[in-house]
Amino acid sequence: MSAAKLLLVEDDPSLSELLEFRFKNEGYDVRATSDGDEALMLAAEDVPDLIILDWMIEGTSGIEVCRQLRRAKDTAHVPIIMLTAREAEDDRIRGLDTGADDYLTKPFSPRELLARVSAVMRRVRPALAGETIELGDIKLDPVAHRVERRGRTLQLGPTEYRLLKFFMESPGRVFSRGQLLDGVWGTESDIELRTVDVHIRRLRKAITVDDAKDPIRTVRSAGYSIEST
């Protein structure tokens, strides 16, 4: 099992402790800090899957943390849930403008926050519930970073792994080369569309076992997908 990594940035010790306990109880891998600068460091050194960010914190302010997270390449697309003081209408506006994914107004019930977190996790990374994805005879364990097919461990390069995982997170769905570049390489990559073909080919080669049928479907003039069955 393996858990989705949360970064909790909250400077009220009692609230922070409570939430940390609750989340760990739910099986999340939680790191907590009360300081904005430390939060940025932690996020940079081990990119979390979701960040819960209090508006009023020590060190760099919440909004500034948010902005810097968005600016850094690694964390640009990590979902952020902001915690704001109630009635602080302006904060909500600025928070969302700054790139937060969602916000919660204090006081809130921990259960509500848990629900939001779980909703975000489901949306962003269906696979990242920490469970291995299984598709036909292929098993992908995102935690161990390992892929098996018919009991045999496949030898995948980094890009091939990310590409396969991306496909397996949305079985059956057809992605254009552009979408694949965005999703697997990152939005700001500047790569030839045709290069995707080459990696598809490498992935196909790498997941070939015995006489098993190629699960990757080419959709002419549209893109690629992985067979959902």
Place this chain on the structure above:
Amino acid sequence: MSAAKLLLVEDDPSLSELLEFRFKNEGYDVRATSDGDEALMLAAEDVPDLIILDWMIEGTSGIEVCRQLRRAKDTAHVPIIMLTAREAEDDRIRGLDTGADDYLTKPFSPRELLARVSAVMRRVRPALAGETIELGDIKLDPVAHRVERRGRTLQLGPTEYRLLKFFMESPGRVFSRGQLLDGVWGTESDIELRTVDVHIRRLRKAITVDDAKDPIRTVRSAGYSIEST
């Protein structure tokens, strides 16, 4: 590529970027700009399926953009969702008067906007919302880019697929050859009218299964349609 095309007009870079990312993540084909005049150009050159328009933008004002979009023939009935500052009751009224389809008051959660967009898309073109269209014994899944008939997967070429999808989005409606060229090939294609016949022929051949009856109806001296039953 058959994703729904969104045009995002928003001049706050961070909000724009966030929304663009979220929408692309949902499979939409997004173009974004912060400038009103540029928005009009983009809309004219490749008509989007939905426009998200901030009230307060550079260049031509939001309301003016809205008006001009409505005035132009191509974009006259493209749905528009307006983003307005909070509490600006007057703006909301004027916005709707001007032809906006829906509006959202800042601050809003990105999730809320996604829900609205998806609702509008479902209403306008179900296939573009990612829903499968079913017509008689034919099932078309736009996400998987796959068409089935009586459980069998049909083998369609790119043009045949687009043609069939176009028909299935408006069951029963008769399209002239010119309308088909515009809708399936694009407005700037310069193709013989009679070429449509050939593709109709190819489509008919491709969707033939067993003794199933041909759902494509020829309307003499008018065009073609797909049987709504």
Place this chain on the structure above:
DNA sequence: CCGGGATGTTACAGTTTCACGACAATCGTC
């Protein structure tokens, strides 16, 4: 029954798209 316009069908040449192999640049590790 006939004529003429409209549609169906076929063949084909030109174009587009994709799989594959090769190669140089880069990265990471020892």
Place this chain on the structure above:
DNA sequence: GACGATTGTCGTGAAACTGTAACATCCCGG
């Protein structure tokens, strides 16, 4: 710094797809 693994690009050839013309057939009003 050296070595192997990984990565992005390009060229080639095969296969799929496309638009057009030519001919066959159908439909409808006289």
